[in-house]
Amino acid sequence: MKTKHIILVLSLIVFNSCIVKSLNPFYTKDTVKHIESLIGEWKDNSNNSWTIISTKSEFSKPENNEGKISKEEKILREQFKNSYFVEYKKKKETSTFIATPFKIGNQYFLDFIPFDSENIDLSSLMKYHIIYTHSLVKLDMLNDGTVSIKWFDEKRLEKLFTEKKIKIKHKKVGVIKDDILLTATSEELQQFLKKYMVSESAEKWETETKFTLTKS
């Protein structure tokens, strides 16, 4: 899976819902924790398939090491050495992401960024205009062997902004400036996450974008 071509920089439009987007990753180097048991083929509750591959094993394949590896490719491989390629297939649509696992306290998270999407046909000129964003996924390994992934819903963050109880760097984007794009640093994002995790709101992880994955 050569990555010479540009990483597709899209928010997770494939899920067609509002999730919190950030310009910077939600993880810092020291919090990244690779989870081996995530690797494999999974099915979600709608019977869509999820293929999770370790980036390290993918990068080490002989077909991905033919010829000279560019400097950009080397940096990318180093940056995502503990991440996964996540391939999501929904009917005929396939989307690929890079997901980086990290742990804060006792809670695992995944930082998602789009990697490629075969079903989105974009010209080069259009790609130049796209900025990739990170999204935050709460990851829970359940006792029955299933995995719960819940995207951090924008409504939760919006509520904090509406109540004027948060001060975090962000921009309002979109035509009517109604989408929140976090511009805070990764350290600040983690500071926010730490406090958010211990906040008392019962619905803090409620989201429309959630899946329960079962090994197939």
Added chain:
Amino acid sequence: MKLHKKYNIWNRHNIATFNVILWLFFFVILLFIFSDYPIQKIDIIYTVSYLITLVPPVTLGLYYFIPKLLKKEKNVLFVICVLTTTLFFSFLNISFHNILIDFLFPDYFFISYLKNSQTMLLFITAVFLAVFVKLAEDWIYFNQKEKAALQLELSVLKNQINPHFLFNALNVLYSLSINKKEETTQAILQLSDILRYGIYETENEKIPLSKEIELIKNYIDFEKNRSVLNAKINFEHTTEKDQKIPPMLLLPLIENAFKHGIKSGVQNPFVHIKLIEENNNLSFNISNNFLFNKNKTPYSGIGIQNVKQHLEILFPNQHHLEITSKNEKYSVSLTIEL
């Protein structure tokens, strides 16, 4: 005195007032730094809590290191101590401020404020700014205090002149009355005029030169009552603009000429007085002869000292006083830039 009242009005060296103004200023500046407009409650909470963490280093700098080190001219040590203390408290802020504020306000998310390096820079700037403001305030205060002290000293000197003059005058009256001279009554009237002048005119900071000349004339007439018969006393005066001078500035010099000259028992005694006021300058010359007495040094009394101090306070670097004593002749030359 009027000046005293003025200094009291401007005396604002009050720790509480100073601190209220200083911390209000810091509050506004920090709120400006921390806020995205419009200002929100979260920014006010953060600003106030941040301000509290600034209190210890600023207070130590202002009320411990300034008096203990800076005012003892240990400048380098002062800078080192203030800097070290400031960095220490900025480190405490970095380490504990967010933890404390998160604990106290669990519903608020204080995330994007200052980086660690910015906090350190802000602490250093705030502490040194406070020190600078305090030193400026101290400088203004002590400047006012010094003026007030000078004014007080001046009033004390004036108070010294009056009894001194009275003491000499009573001696004159005593000598007239003991000889049962007819001039005693006239002398009492003359003294009355002089004292009236002393009581009312010395209340003013300055009086017209013509009034001081009138005083000198009265005094000379008063002294003539007990002068030796062949004494030559003359007083020449020329004034251009009748400018103002401090009251009773010149009289002690004339008193001294009479006391140590004419009354010293010298043969053919004389006192020559010349006063010229022109081109914003006052020139006053007085000379007299005297009988040399090796056991007594004339011009060493309170009167001449008072004049010197008076001139230092009222005309610093604007006067020249020269006293010469040669061949049983005293000359005092005084010039003042008015």
